[in-house]
Amino acid sequence: MINQERIKNLLLELVQIDSVSREEREVAQRVRAICEELGAEVFIDDAGEKVGGNTGNVIARFPGTVPSAEPIMMSAHMDTVVPGKGVKPVVEGDIIRSDGTTVLGGDDKSGVAVILETIRCLQEQDIPHAPIDAVFSICEEVGLLGAKHVDLSKVRARYGLVFDSDDPGFLFTRGPSSNHFEFKIYGLESHAGVAPEQGISAIKIAAEGIAAMKLGRIDEETTANIGVIQGGAATNIITNLVTLKGEARSLDDAKLEAQSRHMVKCLEDAAAKYEVSVDGVTTRGRVESHVTREYHSMDVSDDSRVVRLVKSAAARMGLDVKTLASGGGCDANIFNKLGIECANLGTGMRAIHTVKEWLDVKDMYASAEMTLEIMRLNGEQARQAAGK
Numbered sequence: 001m002i003n004q005e006r007i008k009n010l011l012l013e014l015v016q017i018d019s020v021s022r023e024e025r026e027v028a029q030r031v032r033a034i035c036e037e038l039g040a041e042v043f044i045d046d047a048g049e050k051v052g053g054n055t056g057n058v059i060a061r062f063p064g065t066v067p068s069a070e071p072i073m074m075s076a077h078m079d080t081v082v083p084g085k086g087v088k089p090v091v092e093g094d095i096i097r098s099d100g101t102t103v104l105g106g107d108d109k110s111g112v113a114v115i116l117e118t119i120r121c122l123q124e125q126d127i128p129h130a131p132i133d134a135v136f137s138i139c140e141e142v143g144l145l146g147a148k149h150v151d152l153s154k155v156r157a158r159y160g161l162v163f164d165s166d167d168p169g170f171l172f173t174r175g176p177s178s179n180h181f182e183f184k185i186y187g188l189e190s191h192a193g194v195a196p197e198q199g200i201s202a203i204k205i206a207a208e209g210i211a212a213m214k215l216g217r218i219d220e221e222t223t224a225n226i227g228v229i230q231g232g233a234a235t236n237i238i239t240n241l242v243t244l245k246g247e248a249r250s251l252d253d254a255k256l257e258a259q260s261r262h263m264v265k266c267l268e269d270a271a272a273k274y275e276v277s278v279d280g281v282t283t284r285g286r287v288e289s290h291v292t293r294e295y296h297s298m299d300v301s302d303d304s305r306v307v308r309l310v311k312s313a314a315a316r317m318g319l320d321v322k323t324l325a326s327g328g329g330c331d332a333n334i335f336n337k338l339g340i341e342c343a344n345l346g347t348g349m350r351a352i353h354t355v356k357e358w359l360d361v362k363d364m365y366a367s368a369e370m371t372l373e374i375m376r377l378n379g380e381q382a383r384q385a386a387g388k
């Protein structure tokens with residue numbers, strides 16, 4: 001059994017340490033201290049320097065008590081979205097929420113708490129277990145930057161779990177690839193009242209291009225959005241530059257490419273309709289498109305080692321854990337790409353990325369109990385394999 005009071009108090013402590021992305025140092029130091037107290041060899045890598053943050057990822061290597069067992073990773077991110085400073089958690093029975101002025105930060109401090117409580121229990125209860133690499137990442141919320149820059153030479157494990165989703169009854173094993181778009185739409189500046197025929201409105205091109213785009217939910221596996229539009233200075237100027245930012249995601253890379261090409265083409269087609277000649281110089285509407293891959297999809301099979309382990313552990317507790325696809329990206333997308341096969345287990349966080357964020361501690365307890373059982377079963381399996 002886990003210690004419910006202790007994990008709840010740890011969560012309450014952690015959410016009150018400010019750690020918006022790139023400013024995770026204080027919480028990283030606290031996590032480091034706890035891990036050292038528990039006997040880990042702790043590294044802070046140089047990811048922070050690479051991404052302009054004030055700390056790197058915390059990588060804590062805990063020795064195992066089953067000598068032959070392969071190391072297993074447990075990971076959660078330390079950063080939160082905004083507004084995330086000065087979190088004042090409100091406890092109402094089993095529900096913990098923010099006071100409504102900030103997020104709670106249960107995303108993903110509930111994951112951090114689950115990992116630390118599990119390790120404490122393994123040690124206190126003398127449960128034979130594999131070596132554990134606990135990876136506490138930075139900057140997950142701003143493009144999975146901590147995971148992208150993790151110092152892999154410090155991580156021994158090649159499989160494991162990320163704790164960064166809602167319901168502990170679900171294991172996310174598939175996630176989309178995501179493309180990020182930045183479009184610059186160029187028109188031609190002119191006085192709107194005096195010489196409108198000598199201008200090309202970048203706003204009009206943007207409007208026509210966006211109106212022609214399929215956006216929102218494209219199909220079961222694919223989504224797309226234009227999230228930012230900027231341009232224009234005054235009503236009497238025909239605007240010569242509009243900037244758009246957007247994204248598309250799909251579980252299927254071919255569909256993602258098709259959607260991305262479609263979005264670029266809509267803007268290019270709109271721009272191509274506009275052309276003016278002033279004093280013998282011809283100007284055409286024009287689009288500059290920058291499409292970058294934000295992260296790659298993940299697809300961990302139900303037959304993989306980590307999924308079988310989680311399902312067997314859940315079954316021993318009389319529970320059924322379902323694997324499913326997520327519409328979002330998380331550190332697990334990156335870790336899988338880096339060769340650490342991992343799935344994402346829920347911790348009870350709800351209404352994340354809003355000031356209404358809340359968490360039912362019973363869900364977090366269930367997540368920690370399941371994680372403890374996963375580690376116990378993993379240790380047993382390693383011992384059995386060594387005994388053969």
Ligand SMILES: [Zn+2]
Pocket residue numbers: 077107108140164
């Ligand atoms: Zn998260």
